Amino acid sequence: MPRIPADMAKAEAFASQMINILNSGSLSTMISIGHRTGLFDALDSVGTATLEEIAKGASLNERYVKEWLGAMVSGKIIEYDPSARTYHLPSENAIFLTRRSREKNMAAIASMLPVWSRVEDRIVECFKHGGGVGYDEYGRFHEVMGEISHANVGCNLVDNILPDRPGLLDKLEKGIRVLDIGCGDGQVLLKLAERFPGSLFIGVELCEGPVSTARQQAGHQALDNVRFENADLLSYQPVDRFDLITAFDVIHDLAFPDKVLSRCHQWLKDDGEFLMMDVNASSHLENNLEHPFAPFLYTASTLHCMTVSLAQGGMGLGTVWGVEKASEMLMEAGFELSEVKTYEHDPLNNYYFCSRQE
């Protein structure tokens, strides 16, 4: 027998919440499609247009565009004038949906949800039998990650983040050795290599696909001060120590983050620095209840970050390992944690500035 709700008003309110969830989840996928097909950018550049003009302008099939516009208009993302049969993307919405404002573009983040959902069947199996899902099952993961990371970290590192470490920009200008661990398709490192031609940048990445993308891009930009190594951080052997090691959104994904942190500590020169960017949340669920992205983060963890670690027999720290656990592990690895900062451009992440302490 189904249990009868004790409070009917509460039950009805939850039914409304469920409707919102189903609509928002659906819109999120449609936003990803709008991003990938360039529909938001096309609409943004023309201002106001009919269905035929939008489809032609974006070189897309009109029937599909019509259905997509139906979702966008009913979802209050795009405006529709039925008398003129025209569609309009308000500038207030366009900032968060187009490539014109890359740093604020949340449509790129929406593209991660279909990437994660691709492995849903495998995750259901893991719920029953344990284990994990490996990187090779995620299709476009590194491509989507690279786009998000370029906007978030790449566009802000030199102007907003690195200046917070006294003397670091000067050292990069003069020439130092930099290692980026779990560098993905190298977007951040390529940007640094271009900006600081006197320094040497090395990126280490487990997966072959993103390494080959990164190498191609380095060749395309004719950069001779950046190298990408396809290696597991647990077996990687650098030829020399580094002045700066960076880890952007990597540590919680690793199979053995404790071992990698200790290795990073060993690989630093005595006066070297470690910069770790990782998710801004608490290690304790009860402290995350008002976190605006908490459900997104626990979902990211289940469908990607935790499971890729468990797939390698790892710790499965999870996306929401939190600032308390992160600080503890950095100190256990031997680092002195100088500062934990959150920036206005990226409230979702913390930046941990560490020095090598003996």
Ligand SMILES: C[S@@+](CC[C@H](N)C(=O)[O-])C[C@H]1O[C@@H](n2cnc3c(N)ncnc32)[C@H](O)[C@@H]1O
């Ligand atoms: C969330 S992604 C972040 C990528 C990149 N830092 C960025 O910001 O775009 C984590 C990366 O760590 C890499 N990775 C995971 N385990 C690794 C290991 N043991 N050795 C090297 N790279 C690893 C993954 O392949 C993935 O590219």
